[in-house]
Amino acid sequence: MWLTVLLVVVFGISVFLGRYPTPGFMSLERLTTDEMARSLVFNLRLPRLLTAVLLGMSLAAAGAVFQMIFGNPLVEPGFLGVSQGASFGAAFSIIFLSTSAWAVQVSAALFAFLGLGLSYLLARRVRYGGWVLRLVLAGIAVSALFSSGVGVLKYIADPLSQLPEITFWLLGSLTSLTWPQFWAILPAVVVGLLVAFQMRWRINLLSLNDETAFSLGAAPGRERTLLLVAAVIATSAVISVAGMVSWVGLIIPHIARRLFGADARYVLPASMLIGAIFAVLCDDLARALFPGEIPLGILTSLIGAAIFMVLMMRPQAAVER
Amino acid sequence: MSATPLLQFEQLRFGYPQTARPVLQDFHLEIAPGTVTAILGPNGAGKTTLLHLALGWLQPQAGLIRLERQPVASYSRRALGQWLGLVPQSEHIAFEYSLLEFVLLGRAPYLPSLAMPEKADYEIAQSALEQVGLAALQHRSILSLSGGERQLVLIARALAQQPRLLLLDEPTSHLDLGNKGRLVHLLRELQGRGVTILFTTHEPEVAAALATHLVLMQKGQVLKTGLLAEVFTAHDLTRLYQLPVSVVDLDGRKVALWT
Numbered sequence: 001m002w003l004t005v006l007l008v009v010v011f012g013i014s015v016f017l018g019r020y021p022t023p024g025f026m027s028l029e030r031l032t033t034d035e036m037a038r039s040l041v042f043n044l045r046l047p048r049l050l051t052a053v054l055l056g057m058s059l060a061a062a063g064a065v066f067q068m069i070f071g072n073p074l075v076e077p078g079f080l081g082v083s084q085g086a087s088f089g090a091a092f093s094i095i096f097l098s099t100s101a102w103a104v105q106v107s108a109a110l111f112a113f114l115g116l117g118l119s120y121l122l123a124r125r126v127r128y129g130g131w132v133l134r135l136v137l138a139g140i141a142v143s144a145l146f147s148s149g150v151g152v153l154k155y156i157a158d159p160l161s162q163l164p165e166i167t168f169w170l171l172g173s174l175t176s177l178t179w180p181q182f183w184a185i186l187p188a189v190v191v192g193l194l195v196a197f198q199m200r201w202r203i204n205l206l207s208l209n210d211e212t213a214f215s216l217g218a219a220p221g222r223e224r225t226l227l228l229v230a231a232v233i234a235t236s237a238v239i240s241v242a243g244m245v246s247w248v249g250l251i252i253p254h255i256a257r258r259l260f261g262a263d264a265r266y267v268l269p270a271s272m273l274i275g276a277i278f279a280v281l282c283d284d285l286a287r288a289l290f291p292g293e294i295p296l297g298i299l300t301s302l303i304g305a306a307i308f309m310v311l312m313m314r315p316q317a318a319v320e321r
Numbered sequence: 322m323s324a325t326p327l328l329q330f331e332q333l334r335f336g337y338p339q340t341a342r343p344v345l346q347d348f349h350l351e352i353a354p355g356t357v358t359a360i361l362g363p364n365g366a367g368k369t370t371l372l373h374l375a376l377g378w379l380q381p382q383a384g385l386i387r388l389e390r391q392p393v394a395s396y397s398r399r400a401l402g403q404w405l406g407l408v409p410q411s412e413h414i415a416f417e418y419s420l421l422e423f424v425l426l427g428r429a430p431y432l433p434s435l436a437m438p439e440k441a442d443y444e445i446a447q448s449a450l451e452q453v454g455l456a457a458l459q460h461r462s463i464l465s466l467s468g469g470e471r472q473l474v475l476i477a478r479a480l481a482q483q484p485r486l487l488l489l490d491e492p493t494s495h496l497d498l499g500n501k502g503r504l505v506h507l508l509r510e511l512q513g514r515g516v517t518i519l520f521t522t523h524e525p526e527v528a529a530a531l532a533t534h535l536v537l538m539q540k541g542q543v544l545k546t547g548l549l550a551e552v553f554t555a556h557d558l559t560r561l562y563q564l565p566v567s568v569v570d571l572d573g574r575k576v577a578l579w580t
Contacts (some may be wrong), residue, residue: 204426205426209409215402215406216402
């Protein structure tokens with residue numbers, strides 16, 4: 001598909017783009033002669049760009065999966081308390097445990113799953129409505145709980161050392177990302193994305209009403225849960241190293257559907273590729289535009305929100321509910 | 322009924338957890354293979370619930386449902402999907418599937434979990450769209466269709482499923498007169514190919530035009546069941562709807578009128 005080619009091209013250009021030695025592109029000649037340039041490209045830029053690819057793929061794929069299995073195009077991975085749980089976990093670690101990258105990441109991933117688990121348990125106990133409605137309600141409640149928790153943590157945080165760190169994490173960034181971090185999240189991302197990718201046609205069935213999906217031989221509850229866990233494994237892994245990068249999961253599947261129709265057989269792989277391209281481009285801007293870095297989450301929100309407005313104003317964007 | 326029943330409901334009791342009164346109670350019914358059975362009954366009689374029970378989607382609190390003598394619960398989901406097709410009354414569709422992509426989903430029970438539909442599946446889906454007269458629109462978005470056309474697409478999806486027992490929940494509720502007639506012909510043709518059909522309806526004429534057997538359902542119980550000619554009477558329909566109904570014979574077809 002032409003998107004794959006585009007991703008490779010964007011990636012290739014991004015390797016040479018940056019602020020060393022001067023803002024703009026680095027020449028191939030410099031890469032072969034300058035020791036400093038080589039070290040920069042291979043030890044800093046490459047892991048960072050590859051992580052941006054994983055980040056964009058995971059968030060966009062998880063967004064596509066969430067939208068399909070909840071039969072609602074306005075849902076995103078931050079939905080079932082996952083993102084808020086991860087933020088809480090990170091802030092919690094920064095204040096009470098350790099500010100080391102590892103502690104923050106593990107804590108964020110754990111709380112992301114805790115958010116999902118709480119939403120799930122709460123949804124099972126809600127007394128009315130269909131399963132999807134109950135999950136949505138539970139997700140809203142759990143997200144609110146965790147975000148007020150984040151508020152409390154910010155309030156008690158040391159304003160000089162801890163608060164900036166929390167804020168920085170909440171804004172999302174790929175700054176100072178290294179190979180070990182990339183390798184650490186790679187397995188989780190690959191597993192999560194592979195499960196979703198293999199089920200890409202079946203996801204269509206799960207976008208239908210429960211009884212219809214059942215009548216077509218699916219196990220709606222079990223298969224949705226499997227996909228949900230796969231999506232959250234991939235997302236919590238990338239969130240744990242990159243912080244909160246919002247809007248990718250909501251916007252990218254919309255663009256993919258605009259290009260390829262509704263069938264998840266095409267929407268899911270297209271979302272992964274477009275998500276990767278989007279994340280790499282945003283990260284290019286984040287690191288090359290100004291001498292000081294712009295947090296990635298700010299850029300994705302800014303650009304994502306702008307694209308969303310344009311999408312909404314286009315006539316075919318009508319969403320039926 | 323002489324032959325081995327295809328589908329049996331035995332002393333069924335079912336209630337939804339939120340409501341005190343059971344939806345179905347002491348429900349007993351047998352469907353013979355190759356028949357077309359219409360279920361008539363006032364709103365809230367439990368017709369849709371009955372279809373969901375037959376499907377295996379809902380489980381009865383008491384009693385048993387058998388499919389060719391075996392309990393429905395003993396079939397795998399995939400086997401049930403090949404056995405039974407459901408045409409819901411309407412369906413929430415959130416995404417802009419093309420008609421072909423949507424009808425193709427009917428092939429799911431025949432495909433392993435991770436497989437993609439193949440050429441043969443596409444051909445079956447296309448022929449299903451032809452049968453409901455929508456082949457020309459196969460690349461159009463399903464959300465651009467009218468309510469009646471969407472109902473035909475739901476029927477096409479069930480046709481692509483190639484079930485032996487077809488369950489339809491008020492299949493004519495959104496159809497205009499022409500499409501209603503076409504659907505009746507289509508379902509008769511399916512019966513000719515050996516498909517057993519069970520459908521609910523609020524339109525006695527549709528039942529009279531299509532069904533071989535009739536079930537009158539009231540408050541979760543069978544009021545009367547039997548051959549169409551025995552049950553489609555002014556007396557029984559009046560009892561069912563609790564409103565004076567007369568039955569008129571028009572060139573061999575029966576029509577129910579309220580008076």
